[in-house]
Structure formats: structure tokens, C-alpha cells
Amino acid sequence: MIQFKPTDRHDFDEILRLVRPGARVLDVACGEGVLLERLRAEKDVDGRGVEIGAAEVSACLAKGLAVMQGDAERDLAEFSDASFDYAILSQALQAMRNPRTVLEELLRLADRAIVSFPNFAHWRVRASLMVRGRMPETRALPEAWWATSNIHLCTLRDFTDLCQELGLRIEAAAALVQNRPARAMNALGPLENWRAEQAIFLLSRRTATHPIETEQRDLFA
Amino acid sequence: MQTGGGIARLPAPLRLESGGVLHGVEVAYQTYGTLNPDRSNAILVCHALTGDQYVSGIHPVSGKPGWWAKMVGPGLPLDTDRWFVIGSNVIGGCMGSTGPASDDPATGKPYGLSFPVITIADMVCAQAMMLETMGIERLFAVVGGSMGGMQVLQWAHAFPERISAAVCLASAGRHTAQNIAFHEVGRQAIMADPDWRGGAYQAAGVRPEKGLAVARMAAHITYLSEPALQRKFGRELQRDGLSWGFDADFQVESYLRHQGAAFVDRFDANAYLYITRATDYFDLAAAYGGQMAKAFERARDVRFCVISFTTDWLYPTSESRRVVRALNAAGARTSFVEVDSDKGHDAFLLDEPVMTAALTGFLASAAEAAQL
Numbered sequence: 001m002i003q004f005k006p007t008d009r010h011d012f013d014e015i016l017r018l019v020r021p022g023a024r025v026l027d028v029a030c031g032e033g034v035l036l037e038r039l040r041a042e043k044d045v046d047g048r049g050v051e052i053g054a055a056e057v058s059a060c061l062a063k064g065l066a067v068m069q070g071d072a073e074r075d076l077a078e079f080s081d082a083s084f085d086y087a088i089l090s091q092a093l094q095a096m097r098n099p100r101t102v103l104e105e106l107l108r109l110a111d112r113a114i115v116s117f118p119n120f121a122h123w124r125v126r127a128s129l130m131v132r133g134r135m136p137e138t139r140a141l142p143e144a145w146w147a148t149s150n151i152h153l154c155t156l157r158d159f160t161d162l163c164q165e166l167g168l169r170i171e172a173a174a175a176l177v178q179n180r181p182a183r184a185m186n187a188l189g190p191l192e193n194w195r196a197e198q199a200i201f202l203l204s205r206r207t208a209t210h211p212i213e214t215e216q217r218d219l220f221a
Numbered sequence: 222m223q224t225g226g227g228i229a230r231l232p233a234p235l236r237l238e239s240g241g242v243l244h245g246v247e248v249a250y251q252t253y254g255t256l257n258p259d260r261s262n263a264i265l266v267c268h269a270l271t272g273d274q275y276v277s278g279i280h281p282v283s284g285k286p287g288w289w290a291k292m293v294g295p296g297l298p299l300d301t302d303r304w305f306v307i308g309s310n311v312i313g314g315c316m317g318s319t320g321p322a323s324d325d326p327a328t329g330k331p332y333g334l335s336f337p338v339i340t341i342a343d344m345v346c347a348q349a350m351m352l353e354t355m356g357i358e359r360l361f362a363v364v365g366g367s368m369g370g371m372q373v374l375q376w377a378h379a380f381p382e383r384i385s386a387a388v389c390l391a392s393a394g395r396h397t398a399q400n401i402a403f404h405e406v407g408r409q410a411i412m413a414d415p416d417w418r419g420g421a422y423q424a425a426g427v428r429p430e431k432g433l434a435v436a437r438m439a440a441h442i443t444y445l446s447e448p449a450l451q452r453k454f455g456r457e458l459q460r461d462g463l464s465w466g467f468d469a470d471f472q473v474e475s476y477l478r479h480q481g482a483a484f485v486d487r488f489d490a491n492a493y494l495y496i497t498r499a500t501d502y503f504d505l506a507a508a509y510g511g512q513m514a515k516a517f518e519r520a521r522d523v524r525f526c527v528i529s530f531t532t533d534w535l536y537p538t539s540e541s542r543r544v545v546r547a548l549n550a551a552g553a554r555t556s557f558v559e560v561d562s563d564k565g566h567d568a569f570l571l572d573e574p575v576m577t578a579a580l581t582g583f584l585a586s587a588a589e590a591a592q593l
Contacts, residue, residue, distance in 0.1 A: 048554065054575075057558045061579035064586025066524070068545060068557040078549035 011090055011116040012038060014174055014182045014200050018114055019043050023085035026050065026110060028072045028102075029092035033060035040065070048084075050075060073097055076105040084110040091198075093117045094150040104166060107205050112171070116200040119175075121155035121193045139178050140197045156193045163203060172202040222294055222301045224278055226251035228317060229351040235312070236346075241337040245326045248351040249317025250309040253277050253293055254301035256357070261593060263305045263357050265348060266293065267365030267372035269570075270440075270496055271488055273316040276308035277301070282487050291572045298580040304361065309351055311344040311372075313496050315489035318347075322423065322489045334420035339495060341368070341503040345375040349383070359383050361593060362584065366390035366569035367536065368496070371503050374516075374544065377553075378505055381520035386587035388526045388580065391533050391569040393540035394513050394547065395504040400535065403443050404497040407436030411490045420491055433490040434481030441480045446532035446565030506547075513547035520548075524590065525555040526583040528576055530568040556583060 012035050019025060021043045027036050030049030033056075039045040049067035051057050060067035068075070072089075073096055087110035089102065094117050096102045106113040118140040119125075128136035135145040141153075154162075163170055173187035175196030182200065185192045228247050235243040251274040256263060266276050266289065277293040279286060293299040293306050310318035313336070321336035352360070363376045363384050370392020377387045393400075411417055414432025418425050442450070454473035469475040509515035525548050529541035538559045548555040560575045562568040569576065 046554075054559055054561055058560070058575045058579055061526070061556055061558055062582040064582040064589070066554050066556045066586075068549070068555055069559055070545075070557070075546075078546045080550060080552060083552055 009034065009090075010176055010178065010180075010182070011198060011200055014176065015088060015090060015114050015116070016042055018172070018200075018202050019045060019086055019088075021045070024048075024083070025086045025088060026079070026084045027088045027090075028076065028106065029089060029095075030056075030060065030065075030067060032056050033063055033065045033067060035088065035090060036060070036065050036067070037063060072102055076102070076109060079109040081108055082111060086110050086112050086114055088114045090114070090116045091118070094153045096152060099152045099154075100162060100166070103162065103168070103203075107166075107168060107203060111204060113168075113203045114200065115203060116176075116198060117154065117159070118150075118198050119156050119193065119196045120153040121157065122197045123194045124197070126194070138197075156187055156196060156199055159199070159201070160187050163201070167206045168203045169206050170201055171204055174200045176200065222253055222277070223255050224251065224253050226274065229309075229354045231347065231350045232354060233350070235343065235350070237337055238340040238342045239338050243312070243319065243337060243339075246312060246319045246347060246350075247317070247323075248309050248312065248319070248347055250274050250307055250351060251276065251278075253306040253308075254304055256305040260357050261359065261361065261591075262303065263307060263352070263360050264299060264362045264364060265352070265360050265376075266299070266306055266308050267348075267363065267369035267376075268308065268311065269365070269367035269369050270500065271437075271484070271493075272369070273314065274308040274310045275316075276306060288570060292577070292580070298577050298584065299364065307352075307355075307357075309348055311368075311496065311499075312347045313339045313344070313492060313499060315492040320489065321420070321491035321495055331423040333423065333491060336491070336495060338498055338502075340499050341371045341375050342379065344499065345372050345379055348372070348376075349380055360385070361591060362386040362388060362587065364388040364390075364580075365392070367392055367566065368500050370536075371500060374505055375503075377520040377523050377525070378516045381517075381523050384523055385591040386524045386526070386584065387520075388528075388583065389541075389544065390528045390576070391530055391536050391541075391566055392544075393536045394506060394516075394544045395540075396501050397540070401501045403440065403535075404501055406439050407497060408494050410435035410439065411494060414490075417490060420494075422490070428485070429490045430485040433485045433488065433493060434478075436490075436493060437484040437488075438477040438481040441477060443535045444565060444567045446534070446563055448532065448563050449565055452563075513543065514550035517548055517551035517553055521552045523553060524583075524587045525553055526579065527555060527557045528569070528579060529557075529559045530562045530564070530566070530573075531559055532563050533566040533568065535566040 025045045025047045027049040030051045036047045039047045057069040087106040093099045124138045125136040174182040175185045176198040231246040235246045272288045275287040277287040277290045310316040313320045321332045325332045363373045365373045370389040373389045411432035414429035416427040417429035457472045505516040506513035529538040545557045
């Protein structure tokens with residue numbers, strides 16, 4: 001599930017920008033807690049994590065992070081409705097057995113979800129398939145088909161369709177290409193599905209109880 | 222490391238969960254480290270079934286290091302340069318706190334079976350009263366494994382406003398049928414010993430040593446994992462060849478006999494009955510129609526760290542997970558990890574690096590949050 005070395009995680013920079021200081025945050029599939037540590041240090045959040053790997057959880061606990069060893073696909077049900085301001089799922093949606101259910105869970109237990117994933121319709125992916133006739137091994141998807149834990153890859157279009165179906169509002173979306181700052185995008189725009197190597201979405205329920213704060217509208221401007 | 226200790230006499234009678242009352246209760250305790258001027262750096266360490274207040278240092282009876290000497294001391298996870306660590310013997314025990322071997326103030330004779338059945342809640346109440354006599358109104362943390370973990374959960378249930386952090390190791394929110402079954406084997410072994418004398422063995426000047434040893438032998442198996450037992454002993458023999466009889470041919474037999482024999486030197490048989498009973502009766506969810514989360518409703522501001530061990534089949538991960546689920550449902554900030562260890566239930570007593578690192582990190586961040 002880990003796609004990049006922690007230092008390469010440009011999506012973390014963007015996630016940090018999205019999160020309101022002091023918020024209650026649940027980082028799902030938090031790994032060794034790199035993002036949680038940054039959220040704690042830079043945003044003073046009340047951060048918690050869920051991670052399936054015992055070694056990763058141990059690393060988190062040693063850092064003093066509040067992390068629970070658990071399976072995101074089963075154990076998120078333990079958290080009460082709206083017990084967090086943000087639920088984060090970074091680069092893990094595509095490794096879930098039931099990404100749709102997980103997405104619904106994120107927006108049950110939190111007011112907003114921040115989800116990042118590699119876009120399978122990026123031109124490099126398409127080129128790899130079309131020209132080489134092989135499963136892509138790109139910067140965003142570096143592992144061979146037989147080694148990857150990504151079992152439910154999707155495109156921007158697929159993802160926005162699912163959000164539509166689940167009644168989720170896309171509050172903001174950004175495209176990420178490695179080593180460049182994030183770029184705000186209209187996720188529904190036809191070109192973005194070619195251009196965005198990775199995508200980050202800020203989602204809320206259509207019937208969100210809390211009004212969206214204005215400072216959060218131009219997140220990627 | 223500054224150490225201290227003594228016997229605290231509770232200022233009021235102890236009202237028990239069973240409805241009874243215990244008068245003149247005494248609680249034996251040991252302390253490690255220094256209480257700071259605002260009395261905010263105390264950590265209570267709760268012992269397991271056959272543990273005691275001698276958490277660190279050298280045990281005065283056995284001459285061996287205290288049961289958690291690897292974890293409590295200068296520079297250790299429960300750093301006595303920073304924290305004032307308190308260990309106390311549970312009531313019902315036999316290391317100085319009031320228990321069935323103590324004299325009943327009403328008769329001047331040992332209680333024996335006239336000692337009331339006590340519970341984990343009663344043990345915790347006695348601890349809270351003991352702390353009051355020491356002028357400690359609030360603990361930074363309560364820490365314990367196995368039955369000690371049950372006390373930790375009970376603290377979070379009964380006195381959440383008096384603790385900042387809670388560490389529950391290799392424990393459970395209730396006993397399973399299997400847990401109760403093993404305890405029943407132990408109790409029956411004690412009661413089947415002719416020297417038990419209906420519990421009145423003290424007056425007769427005898428001790429049910431054989432029964433207590435068998436109880437310990439059976440229990441000791443449950444503290445170890447099958448792979449660890451196999452690795453340590455396998456089918457190795459004590460001597461060359463079989464005896465074609467019932468001597469301790471196998472090393473594992475000899476080991477268990479030794480465990481049993483060493484145990485009777487330091488433990489009281491009736492105390493074993495009472496304390497095993499207390500753990501069997503423990504069920505945090507019982508008063509809430511089976512919903513353990515309700516038992517933690519007032520504990521939302523307590524930081525929890527729950528740890529289980531992969532090969533612990535006495536208090537398996539599934540039971541710790543039940544506790545974690547309840548804590549999450551109650552909205553408490555809960556860390557949980559299942560530590561990979563082949564040492565079985567007893568892993569929590571040992572120097573497991575993952576547990577050590579987790580405890581250190583957890584206590585450091587909890588201290589920061591509590592502004593200590």
C-alpha cells in the first residue's frame with residue numbers, strides 16, 4: 001500500500017493545508033504515522049489513527065501517537081457518527097476490498113473526508129497499456145502487477161461517479177504530479193482525467209450539518 | 222531510586238460490592254521514586270493474580286527482582302526519576318493487605334472462609350482509599366496486566382476523573398467460560414486437599430500445600446504458549462531413560478512441580494480462592510445489559526493504551542479487542558496493538574521491546590497532554 005517514501009509524500013503537504021488547526025482527525029491506514037506526526041506538530045490536531053500492520057502501529061505508539069491496530073474495512077464501525085472533523089484515507093482506497101463501503105464509513109464517522117489516490121487514467125498509465133501492452137509501472141504505481149496491493153484502482157471519472165452515487169459533495173479537488181505543487185482542478189473536466197497523476201479530494205456529505213467555512217473554499221488556489 | 226512502603230489503614234469501613242462491609246482494612250504498599258510537591262506524578266501499578274506490591278527492587282521473600290523490575294526504575298518505561306510509582310497488594314491477598322489469612326477484628330481469629338467474597342471493584346475502592354490516606358487525589362496513570370488490567374478498567378469505570386491515562390495489558394473486560402473453568406480446576410484442587418480443612422487450616426496448624434501446588438501447576442500452563450513450552454522442554458527427559466513409573470521423567474513435569482512447590486512458599490490457599498473468584502465475577506458490561514461501552518461513558522477524557530500478545534490464549538486478543546471496541550464506542554482516545562510474541566500470557570511481565578517502546582511513547586504523550 002505504501003507507494004512512496006515518506007519524504008516523497010507530496011499529498012501530505014496538501015492534506016496538511018486542508019485540515020483546520022486543532023481539528024479531530026482520524027487517519028485511516030496511517031502506516032507509521034508520518035502524516036499524524038506532521039498534523040500534530042504543524043496543525044495541533046487531536047489526531048488518531050487506524051492501521052492494520054502491527055509493526056507500523058508499534059512505530060506509531062512509540063512516537064506517542066494514538067493509533068489502534070485494526071482493519072479499516074471492519075473496525076471503523078466502532079467509531080460513533082461524526083466523532084471526527086476529518087477522516088483521511090491517503091493512498092489506500094485502491095487497496096481496500098470494499099472501497100465504496102470504506103468511503104461511506106469515512107463520511108459517517110467524520111464531517112469531511114480527505115481521500116487521495118493514483119489516477120489510473122493518467123496518460124502514463126494509458127500509454128503503458130496502449131503502447132507497451134503491459135500493466136503500468138509508473139512513478140505513482142511503482143510495483144509490478146503481481147506485487148501490488150492495489151486491487152481496486154480507479155480513474156478520476158470513476159471516483160467522481162461514485163461520489164455522485166453516494167451523495168457526496170466534492171468541496172475541493174487537486175491534481176498532483178510528482179515534485180510539483182498541487183494544482184486545484186475541476187475533477188469533472190475532461191482533460192484532468194489525463195493530466196492528474198494523483199488526485200486529492202475533500203469530500204463532505206451533501207447533507208452536512210456544519211456549514212462549509214469560506215476559508216476552505218479556495219483550498220488549492 | 223528512592224523506595225518506600227508500609228501499611229495504610231483505611232480510615233473508613235470498606236463497603237463491598239456483595240453488600241458486606243469490611244472493617245479495619247489494611248493495604249500494604251511499596252513506592253518507587255519521589256512524589257512531586259503538587260502530588261501529580263503518581264502512577265499506580267496494579268498486580269496480577271499472584272503478584273504483589275513489590276513491583277521493582279528486590280522482593281523481600283523470594284530474594285528475586287520485583288515482578289516488573291524490567292519496566293519500573295530509573296530510565297525505564299515507568300521512569301522512577303520522573304514518576305512516583307505505587308504498588309499495592311490487593312485486598313483478599315496475602316502479602317500484607319487484609320485477606321482471608323488476616324485476623325477478623327470481631328473474633329481475633331483468622332477469617333478463613335468467613336472473609337467476604339471480594340471483587341475487582343472492591344480492590345479498586347480500597348486502592349482509592351489508600352491513595353487518599355497518602356494525600357494523592359489524582360493519579361497520572363493506572364497501569365496493569367492480566368488481573369491488574371481488570372483493575373485498570375475498573376479504575377476507568379469507577380474513578381475516571383481521578384486518572385489521566387490507563388494502560389491495560391494482556392487483560393479482558395470479563396472472564397470467558399474457559400477462564401472460569403481453569404480457575405475452578407485450581408479451586409477444586411485446593412479444596413480437595415485434606416489439609417484445607419474447610420478453609421480453617423490455620424487453626425489446625427496445617428496448609429493445603431499439595432492442592433495449592435496443583436492449582437499453580439495447572440494455572441502456570443495457561444500462562445505459557447504451546448510453542449514456548451515445546452521449545453523449552455519438548456520431550457526432554459530429566460535422566461537417561463524412562464523410569465517406568467510416575468516420577469517426573471519429563472523436564473516439563475519437573476519444571477511444573479518446581480513452580481508449584483515454589484508458589485506454596487509465598488502464597489495462601491484461601492487467598493487464591495478469593496482472588497480467582499474476584500476475577501471470575503468481573504464483568505464490566507454486566508450492569509449495562511452487556512454493553513461495555515456504557516461502563517466507559519464517563520471515561521472519555523482518559524487516554525487508553527491496550528496491548529495484547531499474539532500467543533496469549535488465556536486473555537486472547539479477541540478479549541482486548543472487545544475492550545477497545547467499547548472504548549471507541551464510548552469516544553475514548555484509545556491506542557491498541559497486538560504485540561507479536563511467542564511468550565504467551567506472561568509476555569507482559571517480560572522485556573518485550575515493542576511493548577516497552579509503546580508504553581514509553583504512550584506515557585510521554587499522555588504526560589504532555591496532562592501538562593506534566
